[in-house]
Amino acid sequence: MSLLxxxxxxxxxxxxxxGKKGNAKNPAPPLNDSYVSIVKEAKSEYFSVGFGKQEIMPxxxxxxxxxxxVAGYRVNNPATGVLDPMMAKAIWIDDQSGAGGxxxxxxxxxxxxxxxxxxVKESLKDFVKETGCRSINICSTHNHAGIDTMGLWGPxxxxxxxxxxxxxVRNGIKKAIELxxxxxxxxxxxxxxxxxxxGMQRDDRLPRxxxxxxxxxxxxxxxxxxxxxxxxxxxxxxxxxxKNSLVSADFPAYIAEEIMAQKGAETVYFVGAIGGxxxxxxxxxxxxxxxxxxxKRLGEIVCDIKDEVKLEPKISLAKREFYVEAENxxxxxxxxxxxxxxxxxxxxxxxxxxxxxxxxxTYMEIGSLKMLLIPGEIFPELVYGGxxxxxxxxxxxxxxxxxxPLCEIAGDxxxxxxxxxNDEIGYIVTPNDFYLHPEIPYxxxxxxxxxxxxxxxxxxxxxxxxxxxxxxxxxxxxxxKNAE
Numbered sequence: 001m002s003l004l005x006x007x008x009x010x011x012x013x014x015x016x017x018x019g020k021k022g023n024a025k026n027p028a029p030p031l032n033d034s035y036v037s038i039v040k041e042a043k044s045e046y047f048s049v050g051f052g053k054q055e056i057m058p059x060x061x062x063x064x065x066x067x068x069x070v071a072g073y074r075v076n077n078p079a080t081g082v083l084d085p086m087m088a089k090a091i092w093i094d095d096q097s098g099a100g101g102x103x104x105x106x107x108x109x110x111x112x113x114x115x116x117x118x119x120v121k122e123s124l125k126d127f128v129k130e131t132g133c134r135s136i137n138i139c140s141t142h143n144h145a146g147i148d149t150m151g152l153w154g155p156x157x158x159x160x161x162x163x164x165x166x167x168x169v170r171n172g173i174k175k176a177i178e179l180x181x182x183x184x185x186x187x188x189x190x191x192x193x194x195x196x197x198x199g200m201q202r203d204d205r206l207p208r209x210x211x212x213x214x215x216x217x218x219x220x221x222x223x224x225x226x227x228x229x230x231x232x233x234x235x236x237x238x239x240x241x242x243k244n245s246l247v248s249a250d251f252p253a254y255i256a257e258e259i260m261a262q263k264g265a266e267t268v269y270f271v272g273a274i275g276g277x278x279x280x281x282x283x284x285x286x287x288x289x290x291x292x293x294x295x296k297r298l299g300e301i302v303c304d305i306k307d308e309v310k311l312e313p314k315i316s317l318a319k320r321e322f323y324v325e326a327e328n329x330x331x332x333x334x335x336x337x338x339x340x341x342x343x344x345x346x347x348x349x350x351x352x353x354x355x356x357x358x359x360x361x362t363y364m365e366i367g368s369l370k371m372l373l374i375p376g377e378i379f380p381e382l383v384y385g386g387x388x389x390x391x392x393x394x395x396x397x398x399x400x401x402x403x404x405p406l407c408e409i410a411g412d413x414x415x416x417x418x419x420x421x422n423d424e425i426g427y428i429v430t431p432n433d434f435y436l437h438p439e440i441p442y443x444x445x446x447x448x449x450x451x452x453x454x455x456x457x458x459x460x461x462x463x464x465x466x467x468x469x470x471x472x473x474x475x476x477x478x479x480x481k482n483a484e
Contacts, residue, residue: 052179072144111424254295311367327462
């Protein structure tokens with residue numbers, strides 16, 4: 001028996017015992033009530049929109065006595081310099097109906113747990129009371145060149161999270177949101193789409209399903225001042241690749257740079273369905289040059305969008321908290337035993353160990369645009385369809401065991417998905433192609449009967465997450481319908 005197999009068995013026995021004990025003595029706390037806010041008719045001709053940004057970097061730099069670890073590829077990779085700074089960027093949008101504004105904040109990091117998101121929201125309680133804000137959404141760009149914000153890329157078994165830096169991140173998010181509110185101006189929102197050039201993106205795992213759309217919401221203020229671009233695109237932010245040790249926001253920084261150069265507009269960037277593994281092909285042998293070229297080209301495509309639809313000033317939304325089963329013994333141990341990550345594991349009485357994490361989802365409609373904010377890296381086929389057949393899947397399981405694709409649930413092929421929204425629960429893997437190492441599940445990647453690599457499962461909570469996401473989306477849509 002290998003050392004890893006022994007570790008896995010000991011870990012499983014420990015968690016099984018802990019789960020049974022916990023279910024009896026420490027049940028999960030009740031979830032907050034679902035929140036629904038409906039605006040049936042526009043009350044104003046215009047939106048009120050504002051932008052704010054804040055740098056989130058250690059004031060002493062990254063190469064001093066304290067080590068900061070670059071997240072997203074390999075562990076124990078100390079930063080050796082800065083290519084461009086990590087930022088928090090926020091946009092405030094109010095339909096001026098009296099129901100209150102909504103906030104979207106994008107953070108140049110690999111991911112933020114609900115733990116950190118909740119701390120930020122707690123710090124904004126007075127802001128919510130004073131402004132009437134009805135929804136705050138904090139999303140990560142899944143930047144693989146940022147300082148570790150999750151804890152998984154330090155000198156294991158020590159966490160890569162630095163407490164003082166995480167406070168800088170949370171304070172920066174709060175400040176960006178406050179600045180966005182202070183910047184608000186009246187104007188109109190226009191929705192348009194561009195497409196990445198053929199061959200720019202790649203999908204490293206079958207089926208080859210992904211969105212090549214660049215979705216742009218453009219705010220045009222009535223006073224003729226600076227515009228704001230709200231951009232969503234499906235790709236891992238990892239063009240600097242694995243050998244990199246420079247801190248950067250990766251190619252999204254250069255999308256914003258190109259938009260500012262061409263249009264003088266500020267940009268808030270979000271990622272879509274990026275699981276399984278959607279990323280960009282290199283545009284140069286030099287990773288830094290490639291990253292800048294990638295961002296510049298995507299920025300050009302965003303700037304060239306012509307056909308637009310004006311969005312009606314009307315925002316409705318529904319939000320739900322939920323528990324999702326946690327069967328990944330390694331991630332549970334990283335939280336409960338090693339304290340590497342700050343996620344709270346609860347005893348929910350379901351799943352292999354009876355354990356789960358609390359997360360959340362928000363569905364929103366801005367005019368005709370339908371938006372779903374998902375707490376993780378969802379496989380695109382779970383959104384758009386195109387599942388593997390039984391002959392193509394890891395163990396011969398057919399597509400009928402998978403949940404209904406989210407676009408089909410929404411009845412809208414243009415459903416706009418936000419990944420890593422308000423939490424990072426890892427990869428959300430398609431059930432009929434979920435495959436683990438037979439001896440050391442979650443400890444190491446493996447290959448299936450067809451010789452295909454299965455890595456993403458090791459960074460997922462388990463095979464039932466996809467069902468929970470689809471279930472929650474259906475409930476959110478029912479919440480909206482019932483409220484109407």
